[in-house]
Amino acid sequence: MESRPEYDAVVVGGGPAGSTAAYLLGKSGHRVALLEKQTYPRVKVCGGCLSQKSVRFLDRVFHLPIPTLRREGLLDFTGTGYVLYIGSSRILAEDLVEPLYFTRRDRYDAHLARMAAEAGAEVHTGVEVVRVDHVHRTVTTSDGEQYAARVLIGADGVHSRVRRSFPEKIVRPKRWHGNLGWALELAIPRKEAETLANGNGPIDLDANLAKPHLILAACRWGYGWVFPNSEAIVVGLGGLLQKNGKGLRDLFEEFLKTIGFSAFADRRPAGFMVPLGNYIPSPAHEGTVLIGDAGGFAGPILGEGIFYAHRTAELAAHAVERHLTCAAPLAETYTTLLRHRLIPELRAERVLRDFVYGCLDARMQVPLAAFMRATNTRVIDAVQGSRSFRGFWRDDDLHSAVW
Ligand SMILES: Cc1cc2nc3c(=O)[nH]c(=O)nc-3n(C[C@H](O)[C@H](O)[C@H](O)COP(=O)(O)OP(=O)(O)OC[C@H]3O[C@@H](n4cnc5c(N)ncnc54)[C@H](O)[C@@H]3O)c2cc1C
Incomplete structure (x- = not known):
């Protein structure tokens, strides 16, 4: 079995979550390997809808404002x-x-992986991770190669092999499957x-x-x-x-x-x-963290996941950076960031989800229609990220940069 030199971070999966983490850590000068089992451009079943919070993220973090997104062919429809x-x-x-914008995931994901590579990450495609060793912080590929790192990041999507190597007490399978x-x-x-x-x-x-x-x-x-x-x-x-x-x-x-x-x-x-609301509240184990779909991070009402993939990657990259440079405890730093910045929002959206779909189950379509008409701008604002789901009924925090 061939063993490679140790990386600061190995990221498993090169969708929006993995590429964002690799890009940010590469930009900070860390030695990063991104392992993607397919080759770009690859197909991802997805509606490709980008809300304003996603495009704002692309501008803020990747320096891709709308005109650049257009020029690069990343916005297919408005x-x-x-x-x-x-x-x-x-x-x-x-x-x-x-x-709302619509992108094509084959182009979108290939572009972001390319940006991760330009930022210094080693992007290895056609490399499938088949085993994760949390204690020694290594992953093994289907070719028998081993990658060792100070930190492992599971960004390998909803069927994540990295997540499947986590203890059940973290994933809570019943909750996971109930909201899948x-x-x-x-x-x-x-x-x-x-x-x-x-x-x-x-x-x-x-x-x-x-x-x-x-x-x-x-x-x-x-x-x-x-x-x-x-x-x-x-x-x-x-x-x-x-x-x-x-x-x-x-x-x-x-x-x-x-x-x-x-x-x-x-x-x-x-x-x-x-x-659809099965986010794992503390998705960290030993030196490994989960981001994006691998950790169940998508909006509970609509299943909007591109933004949450980016955002959890950003929070994880911050925690990894602190861990690598100041020995901050990885799991605690990441889960604290999630607890303060993301989970309350997802929890509030799940409450609204339960209300809306509960009404439909109870055949309360007429009152639900009235509710939707009365709250439509609030819902749109929350989806677009200019209002929080937590502050759904308040107007004072409108446009206070929720994300
Ligand atoms: C039908 C459908 C429609 C959707 N529509 C929208 C939408 O309109 N807007 C929106 O925001 N979200 C949408 N989503 C959700 C969105 O597609 C996901 O939330 C998003 O892709 C998550 O990104 P990710 O990087 O976490 O995972 P992924 O995009 O799934 O990327 C994971 C990557 O990991 C790789 N991988 C997996 N296993 C391994 C392994 N063992 N080794 C190496 N690599 C591996 C995969 O090949 C893949 O490239 C939709 C989802 C579905 C199913």
Whole structure:
């Protein structure tokens, strides 16, 4: 077995979480290896929706303001409005003060990994980690190579092998599985979708297929979506696995009919797990920390995970930096940062999730519609990051840079 020289940090997984951690630690002059089992550009099943808190993060941390994102081909589509349905009832169709952007994950992830490499991280692709030794702080790859580091960072997504090497008392499997989502997604070429839009379903998609549509009650404890891309329309359905089980596949077909796309029912959607409120409150063990989907960090209502992947990576990189330079205890520093900066927000969003989806379970669609109409700007502000979910009902902290 070949053994490599010790790194300051080995990051397992090169999605938005792993690339952010590698970029930040590389920039600080640390010796970092990023191990990604696929090669770029690689496919990640994802709607690619970037809220304002994500684009602000890209500007603040990667120095990628909107014009640069556009120039680099990282913004595929700009959504300037949105449409919300509960079942087949149109509840809201509004313009957005600040847009939602849509990216293509193959380009997005490849670009950020490249930036990590430019910042000094060694990016090794086609390298799959198969074993983690927390005590000796090593990972072993499927080729039998061993990488040793002072710190290990698990950024290997929702099926994380690094997380699976953690003790159960940290992961709490029952809580994890109870809040784990499953989603199906199909990208329909825009030209084909345009010829069929508003065909024969009870839901009327906007005529130009230019606005993101969210459809509550398309499944239990989740929602359906129709997201615009320049060359495709991305149709998806996702919800808690425990509430929908294998029924989601049939519901997806039903959903295609509802939006007038039954002609595409013979195309096979891609499926992938998504965290929906199963964040691990203290995702650290020995010298290893978990970030992004590996730690269950995504918004409990919508499953928005790109921002949380970036943000947990930033907090973890800060903790690692403190650990490497001033011997601050790694696990304590990271979990304290999470506890102060992130977990209260996710907890508050989960309370709102339980209320919204609980109302749908109780068939309280009419009062829920009234609630959604009354609070829509608050919800949008919270998703966009200009209001916190914790301060949902308050107006005094609006635009006080929640993230
Ligand atoms: C259908 C669907 C739609 C979604 N839509 C949105 C959306 O519109 N907006 C949004 O913000 N979020 C969305 N999400 C969530 C978002 O995709 C994830 O939260 C995000 O990708 C998490 O980033 P990550 O870096 O933690 O993990 P990933 O992006 O999953 O990256 C993990 C990486 O680790 C690699 N890896 C895995 N195992 C190993 C190993 N053993 N060794 C080495 N490498 C390994 C993988 O190849 C992968 O590249 C969606 C998710 C799904 C399933």
